Amino acid sequence: MMMFRAGDVHVAPGVALYHEGDETEYFYTAREGQGVRVKHLPNGERQVVNFIFPGDVVGLQAMLSGAAANSAIAASPMVLCRFEKRKLHELYRNSPQRAYALTWIAAAEEHFLGETIATLGQRTALQRMAWALLKIYNRLSAVGLALPNGAVPFPFRQRDLADAMGLSLVHTNKTLARLRRFAIWEKGSLRLVDAPALAELALTDCALPPDRPLL
Amino acid sequence: MMMFRAGDVHVAPGVALYHEGDETEYFYTAREGQGVRVKHLPNGERQVVNFIFPGDVVGLQAMLSGAAANSAIAASPMVLCRFEKRKLHELYRNSPQRAYALTWIAAAEEHFLGETIATLGQRTALQRMAWALLKIYNRLSAVGLALPNGAVPFPFRQRDLADAMGLSLVHTNKTLARLRRFAIWEKGSLRLVDAPALAELALTDCALPPDRPLL
DNA sequence: CGCGGGTTTGATCCCAGTCAAGTCCCGTGG
DNA sequence: CCACGGGACTTGACTGGGATCAAACCCGCG
DSSP states (O other), rough: OTTTEEEEEETTTEEEEEEEOOOOOOEEEEEEEEEEEEOOOOOOOEEEEEEEEOOOEEGGGGGGGGOOEEEEEEOOOOOEEEEEEGHHHHHHHHHHHHHHHHHHHHHHHHHHHHHHHHHHHHHOOHHHHHHHHHHHHHHHTTTOOTTTEEEEEEEOHHHHHHHHHOHHHHHHHHHHHTTEEEEEEEEEEEEEOOOHHHHHHHSSOOOOOOOOOOO | TTTTTTEEEEETTOEEOOOTOOOOOOEEEEEEOOOOOOEEEESSSSEEHHHHHHTEEESHHEEEEESSSSEOOEEESSSEEEEGGHHHHHHHOOOOOOOOHHHEEEEEEEEHHHHHHHHHHHOOHHHHHHHHHHHHHHHHHHHHHHOSSSEEEEOOOOOHHHHHHTTTHHHHHHHHHHHTTTTEEEEEEEEEEOHHHHHHHHSSSOOOOSOOOOO
């Protein structure tokens, strides 16, 4: 691990860790701060693929094609560990434990992306926002970022949330307004007032298929 | 590898490999046939998270939580290799090469899910369908399933495609009709007539006149 | 004070969802 | 042989959620 790590990186808000199309030889684990992974479409639209929180692995997806398929941009001051992709083979040879952990994280990521796909594909604006706020809050408080008053730091703009949920900025704003009695997001921090009600709205519990013809 | 593999599995069309919520101790690699990974929402909606093609790894996402977050359902007769999750540690210890390959595949999967998210979040129905047909065709022909006449087997229903792209069945049908001059999908096989035009549609903003200009 | 980025709100428009009928194509049974 | 039924696919008419357009507003900052 010691040999593997290639130094810490500090990134200021608004600055990119790497850009779409870059052939970067590094990947990262986030230690502090928050950011987004965004993908740009030819027409200039932006999609936030996911948010980056402490503990996340960033940039591993580009391992295959070489060129990154998205940009990573800091939303607050970030600190990350940098690793060299070239030495991944080494890691797999010398530290199966860590290699396994890496796969575990990748699987968790994939799990989350699957949920996101279901949300974008099937849910209404209100459900999406409720789901997003809930997920974000839970994730952040899970890594111990909840303050005594129950608020978590959330340094993004409405534009980011809009691009994450595939909604227009205007409609995102209106939807947030409708949710304000359940969750309050202002001045860079998010506080849940009525989490159960939010969960209800998000329909977060994924149900089983109605009929289960057994094999 | 020999010790690791836990036998082949055959699945008939319409039958589930595993169900959402199951605590299965296996994961699989697809050898033949095609299927879908679907996620069910409480309201009865269905989201196709992705399609399963030969070479894909299936069921690894459930490694963490134990319970699967989606069901895998065969669309045509499938043959898969079954592996025991319990022995993954072993694999990582004894065969770093294979462990690395597994991570590579997971990263590829994540890459693809990211593209899907961008598609669901930002693109119109016409763009989504064009993108999907293109992706599916390329994937299938990459694994050598293209017939001499350029068609690939595609055993799904319009419902599956609709649930994959987050569109209603009706609108999916109408959109497919508009694309019929570029791609023909009938009787379980898909043939691209004008791939460049499809790519154009998938990437650029919809440059076509709105209503029925294509017939 | 003016400027620019982020947020809020109202008015209008349109893409895609929903409802409702068909049509085509099987496989089954009279 | 045809009648029947069910599943997939089509097509048209109508509706509505969210996009788009257009203005304010509300800061912090030079």
